[in-house]
Amino acid sequence: MTSTGINPLQIAIAGGSIGGLTAGILLHELGHDVHVYERSTSALEGRGAGIVVLPMTERYFTERGSALGEGRGGAADVALTLTYWSYVDQSGAIVGAAPTFNRFTSWNTLYRALLDVLPSDRYHLSHGVAGCTQLPQTVTVSFEHGEARDCDLLVAADGIASTVRGIVSPHTTTDYAGYVAWRGTVLESDLEPSTAAIFEDAMVYQVLDHAHILAYAIPGPGDSIVPGERALNFVWYRNAPRTEFEELMVDRNGVHRPATMPPGLAQDRFVAELRHDAERLLAPQLRELVLACEEPFIQAIFDMAADRFVHGRIALIGDAATALRPHVAAGTAKACADGYALRDHLAAGDNLNGALADWERQQLDLAQTVAAKSRRMGERAQFESTMSPGDPAWRFGLFGPGD
Numbered sequence: 001m002t003s004t005g006i007n008p009l010q011i012a013i014a015g016g017s018i019g020g021l022t023a024g025i026l027l028h029e030l031g032h033d034v035h036v037y038e039r040s041t042s043a044l045e046g047r048g049a050g051i052v053v054l055p056m057t058e059r060y061f062t063e064r065g066s067a068l069g070e071g072r073g074g075a076a077d078v079a080l081t082l083t084y085w086s087y088v089d090q091s092g093a094i095v096g097a098a099p100t101f102n103r104f105t106s107w108n109t110l111y112r113a114l115l116d117v118l119p120s121d122r123y124h125l126s127h128g129v130a131g132c133t134q135l136p137q138t139v140t141v142s143f144e145h146g147e148a149r150d151c152d153l154l155v156a157a158d159g160i161a162s163t164v165r166g167i168v169s170p171h172t173t174t175d176y177a178g179y180v181a182w183r184g185t186v187l188e189s190d191l192e193p194s195t196a197a198i199f200e201d202a203m204v205y206q207v208l209d210h211a212h213i214l215a216y217a218i219p220g221p222g223d224s225i226v227p228g229e230r231a232l233n234f235v236w237y238r239n240a241p242r243t244e245f246e247e248l249m250v251d252r253n254g255v256h257r258p259a260t261m262p263p264g265l266a267q268d269r270f271v272a273e274l275r276h277d278a279e280r281l282l283a284p285q286l287r288e289l290v291l292a293c294e295e296p297f298i299q300a301i302f303d304m305a306a307d308r309f310v311h312g313r314i315a316l317i318g319d320a321a322t323a324l325r326p327h328v329a330a331g332t333a334k335a336c337a338d339g340y341a342l343r344d345h346l347a348a349g350d351n352l353n354g355a356l357a358d359w360e361r362q363q364l365d366l367a368q369t370v371a372a373k374s375r376r377m378g379e380r381a382q383f384e385s386t387m388s389p390g391d392p393a394w395r396f397g398l399f400g401p402g403d
Contacts, residue, residue: 005347006355008032009152012141014129014164017044018107019318019335020157021114021123022060026343027155028122036118037143039128039158043115045108049183049299050218050233052329052396053079053103053110055403056336061113078113079105080225082216084202087389092198092283096390100402102203106218106231110332129156129163134312153352154314155342157335160259160304162320169306169316176245177301177325177375179211179382182236182274184263184293187220188228195288200227206283210385211238213282215289234289235326236274237301239382249300261298271296301325301378305371310360313352315342322367327377329396330370337398338363370398 009032013020016038024036038044055062058079081103087096115123128144132154139154156164165172188196198204203216213236220230240248249257251265278290290296304323309316318335342359349355377394381387387394395401 005030005349006352009346009352010150011035011153011155012037012139012149012151013155013157014141015039015157015159015162015318015320016123016125017157017159017318017335018111018114018332019339020155021111021118022336023155023157023317023339023342024122025060025114025118026339027346028118030343030347032346034122035149036123037127037129037141038123038125039144041126043125044111049107050104050185050216050231050235051107051110051332053105054330054333054396054398056333056340056398057110058103059336059340060117078109078219078223078225079103080217080219080230082201082203085205086198086202087205087207088198088283088285089206090281090283092285094198097202098390100203100395102216102396104203104216104218104233106223106233109219109223129158132164132167132314134314136312139313152313156314156316156320157318158320160302160319160323162316164314165306165316165320168311168314169308172304172306174302174304174323176242177303177378177382178241179237179239179301179378180245180248181299181301181326182238182296183234183299184290184296185218185231185233186289186292188217188230188232190292191232191288195285196228196232198285199232204286205389206286207381207387207389208281210382211236212381212387213237213286213290215286232289234286234293236290237378237382238274238277245300248298257298259300259302263295263297266296266298299326303371303375305367308360309364309367310356313356315356315359317342317363321363322371324371325374325378327381327394328370328374328398330374330398333398334367334370337366366398 011034013036016036028034084097085100130142130144132141142148205214215234217230218233317338324331345355345359
């Protein structure tokens with residue numbers, strides 16, 4: 001490793017998900033003394049959720065000649081490309097299809113690929129950040145179990161419920177968007193072959209009245225991307241007024257889950273309602289997929305945008321800085337982009353404060369632009385019901401369609 005730009009720093013990263021891992025790897029390889037601190041007691045799991053792989057998402061692997069899914073040099077294929085973006089009507093007939101060549105993987109697969117890169121002694125589980133204080137030249141990070149550590153720079157990648165954001169941007173609010181995403185995965189082999197066929201080389205959408213659903217293939221057991229061995233991931237966006245939302249996010253044991261309802265914990269009455277609506281509203285292929293999912297889970301949709309990303313020697317990245325609605329499929333890519341931009345500004349700058357100021361201006365502009373687009377897409381689909389099959393504006397991307 002060689003360090004360029006600012007002299008090697010002691011850097012603490014709060015949050016060991018994909019954004020925190022990416023930033024940790026890049027800054028470690030730049031020559032800084034980096035440690036990533038994750039609240040969880042064991043390696044993270046994304047509950048089987050699928051993600052869209054934009055160029056920034058897999059940039060780390062692409063630049064090393066082993067892009068996700070290429071399997072070079074003995075590396076496993078961990079992403080797949082689907083040729084078509086297809087729309088179906090309620091009968092299951094394809095009413096629109098375009099060759100978009102979107103790429104997909106599972107959250108778990110990408111997380112493990114990154115975790116394998118960062119030296120294990122740099123990743124610390126059971127280290128939830130309780131708070132931090134700073135002097136002009138140092139930040140002291142306090143952990144929930146009582147330990148504390150001094151560093152030159154704290155990077156907060158601790159998600160939408162960030163502890164650190166309250167220090168950097170104390171007036172930021174997290175606002176419920178008025179709808180949730182019901183999600184789940186099913187193995188291709190558990191579906192009828194005639195049903196699975198429509199998903200073989202296409203992501204499939206159905207536009208509903210004030211709602212929409214999409215489904216696509218992701219790596220299956222053993223990270224297999226072989227058709228027939230993959231999993232199918234569905235996401236069904238469903239409106240839920242505030243009172244209904246509060247009831248929806250109370251699990252079968254009476255525990256309130258403010259942001260995510262894990263698999264197997266949604267109340268039976270809400271799962272029954274989901275399945276009843278699947279019978280009534282969905283195309284046969286999507287209906288079978290939803291009904292085959294034994295334990296669907298719920299992701300609440302929020303808007304949150306910090307008005308600043310830097311305070312002294314603390315920087316916010318990823319969902320800790322700005323939470324995007326999922327419709328642009330760019331949340332993971334933005335978290336990775338924040339890490340790349342931070343690395344580049346530290347490498348090019350000659351002082352930390354100036355580098356952070358330049359980084360903040362750049363990433364604030366990007367976050368505000370893509371957040372506005374994701375909000376507009378959500379409003380059109382869920383409340384205005386003006387989403388239409390084949391609309392070229394409905395394309396994934398962080399910087400633009402496909403990027």
